[in-house]
Amino acid sequence: MLFPTLGFGLFFLLVYALAWALKASNEWRKIALLMASWFFYGAWDGRFVALLFGSAVVNWALARGIAASRSPRGARLLLTGGVVANLAVLGYFKYVGFFFEQLALLLHGLGFARDLPLMQVLLPVGVSFFTFQAISYLVDVHKRRVEAAGLLDLMLLMSFFPHLVAGPIVRASDLLPQFRATPRLERGAVAAALLLIVWGLFKKAVIASELAGSLVDPAFFDPASRSGLDLLVGAYGYAVQIYCDFSAYSDMAIGIALLLGYRFPRNFDQPYRARSLQDFWRRWHISLSSWLRDYLYIPLGGSRRGAAHTYVNLFLTMFLGGLWHGASWNFVIWGSLHGLWLGAERFWDRHRPAGIARAPGWAAWLVTFHIVVLGWVFFRAPDLDAALGYLGALGSGGWRNTLVTPLSLGLVLLGMAIHFVPPRLLPIAAVRLRGWPAPALGLALGALVLVVDAMRPEGVAPFIYYQF
Structure with a gap:
């Protein structure tokens, strides 16, 4: 269901x-x-x-x-x-x-x-x-x-x-x-819950589903037949798709629980704003990353037993976090990539020469984002050969029969823009809606749902994280 x-x-x-x-x-x-x-x-x-x-x-x-x-x-x-x-x-x-x-x-x-x-x-x-x-x-x-x-x-x-x-x-x-x-159920909680549900519905049914069908799935299905441009935009498209898909589920789950009188913790905080992989994991799937920290990384010793143990613990935590996602070498590589890069960041922070300044914020963001996108290729590809084939075909040429259309490119950009919407806007909107009469609030919600339904493609694919 x-x-x-x-x-x-x-x-x-x-x-x-x-x-x-x-x-x-x-x-x-x-x-x-x-x-x-x-x-x-x-x-x-x-x-x-x-x-x-x-x-x-x-x-x-x-x-x-x-x-x-x-x-x-x-x-x-x-x-x-x-x-x-x-x-x-x-x-x-x-x-x-x-x-x-x-x-x-x-x-x-x-x-x-x-x-x-x-x-x-x-x-x-x-x-x-x-x-x-x-x-x-x-x-x-x-x-x-x-x-x-x-x-x-x-x-x-x-x-x-x-x-x-x-x-x-x-x-x-x-x-x-x-x-x-x-x-207890308060009018402000109802307004916030309904906004979360409609917001999640839009991200899932319109952006994630359309990107999957028109760009991401065809690109990953047969990368050898696609141009380098298709594969490059397809990798960015999957970064947007998985964010919109999973954050949509979290938003809807939080909203549904809130309508029943229960509060769930926030699970995403603009993860693609991160300027380090450590910061990324403070923002992405927060409930899992904090679980791995509290019940795996810290019991392993965390950073309390010296630098060498810290690097090993970081790697083991992310390695096992990757394996948690599924029995596949792709998930092992994805987790290992994150573990190695987290260790590299920690090593650089400790041993950066005094005369070398920290990287500018934009450069740190650019590197972090592309490490994440690289990892997503392994996360999305059906097997290791497919992932390596996808990365190997990124340099191929060709422009005919491209998957990249104004719609798909626009959805990638829209998804990233949505990601950068300030989180405080939702509570502000909920406060404004709190004073609306119940019939008006219901009509507004119904109208928004109809708009989303008209915009979405046919069918509803399962959420990506259903497989985990």
């Missing part, structure tokens, strides 16, 4: 009405939201609702055991067991097929012709997100950052449909206190 569809719109209207009809009983309200979340997830594949249920029960029991343990060693063992169990679920669904494929290639290369089992494991949508959420919950309970939650609250935390399949990775410390309180 995709956000920008009529089916989801009808589903959400029913959930919205039911949730606020039950506001007098917070427990029944949460039960209704949990049932709705399972229905939402089951609309994709009902079999995996059991996975959500089982994961929540196991993590609930482990967290209760950690909280009740009077032995630090016993609590650590329960935590370790919980982390291993969650990673085992993620590893089975996401990496077992890749492991057998690589093992078969290795054995063949060594001269051992063996028929290994072909493992085709269906990947549950959003498994990476709710698994990471469960791990952070167990760690936070162990460190006494949050109290062990009741089973209903934890099930809802892991299954809540606005963030279930593509984030943001909302931490227990942010959402569990909201579940325990009686929610």
Whole structure:
């Protein structure tokens, strides 16, 4: 069930009405939201609702055991067991097929012709997100950052449909206190939520979808048949597409949750403004980058054990962050590229000769942006050969049958312009809309949705991050 569809719109209207009809009983309200979340997830594949249920029960029991343990060693063992169990679920669904494929290639290369089992494991949508959420919950309970939650609250935390399949990775410390309180809905929150939803709908349905169909997908499908101009603009186009696609999902998820009375953290902050890769990761997919920092980089030692360990920890964090996205050498290379460049930035900051000035801001931005775009080529290409072929064909000539049209070029520029819209404009607009009568606000929203619907191409492609 995709956000920008009529089916989801009808589903959400029913959930919205039911949730606020039950506001007098917070427990029944949460039960209704949990049932709705399972229905939402089951609309994709009902079999995996059991996975959500089982994961929540196991993590609930482990967290209760950690909280009740009077032995630090016993609590650590329960935590370790919980982390291993969650990673085992993620590893089975996401990496077992890749492991057998690589093992078969290795054995063949060594001269051992063996028929290994072909493992085709269906990947549950959003498994990476709710698994990471469960791990952070167990760690936070162990460190006494949050109290062990009741089973209903934890099930809802892991299954809540606005963030279930593509984030943001909302931490227990942010959402569990909201579940325990009686929610309220203010007119200003409604105005902000509706603006976020329509804004996200426009970015996804118009810019990301049109760029994918007219420019990006054809360029990456057969780069050898395309000109260098097509591939260059296609790489920039994908940078705009993935930003508009993923930030649109985050905006809509935040807006939908806000209409139900819950606040999610912001997930994007103009990432292409960054003048270093470190700054980029403070702005891009903030919930994941902060998760990697707090639950991987810092536990590895962070920057506390000297320069060499810092570089290794940076690389390992981004390497594993790349692998989190999928079982593919492309994601390994993408994460490794970011890890190596983060280390290079840290090395240069520490060892830059005193007589050499820092690079001008525009130069730092230009280099950072193109490192990110280079990484996106590996991120988007279907396999390593395709990525290398794409980069190798960038220098090719030819202008005939080009994919670059005034529309596609205009959408790339429009997407970048949208990216640079100051974040404060949305709250300002929401304040102005707050005083509108409800019928006028509804009519304005309906008109905007109709305009977006008229502008979008046929069909709605799944969000890019659904595959993770």
